Amino acid sequence: MEHWKEKLKKVRENKPPSPATLSQLVEAYLESNKEHLLCLNGLYELIVQGTERPLIELVLKKTRYNQSKAAVILGLNRNTLKKKMIALNLSKVRKKSD
Known part of the structure; x- marks a missing residue:
């Protein structure tokens, strides 16, 4: 089976990932x-924490x-964001020169 990082690299080279590709x-x-992950408690939180920060950080940088x-x-309320x-700990203030 192809490693997930290699799949991600291929996706990035070709086109933006679709929801199906992300899935x-x-x-x-x-x-x-699976052997390691199925022994953990809180798998859902692990996945959310591992993806939420880079996603929010990327969008903040782009904006x-x-x-x-x-x-x-x-797709969030500004206060939630x-x-x-x-x-x-992503509370960087936008620079006026940007």
Whole structure:
């Protein structure tokens, strides 16, 4: 089975991932690590924590930390995004020169 990181690299080279592709990547990751992961408690939280921070950080960078724009892209309320940013220590203030 192809490693999930290799699959992700191929996806990035070709086109943006579709929801089906993202689902396949998560499934491949879980399948390749099932012996280890199935022994853990809190697998859901592990996956959410592992994906939430890079997703929010990427969108914030693309919007130059404009929280209103980032919230719309993410489909979150701006206050919810702000709380997540604080919890994830992503509270960078947008620079005026950006």
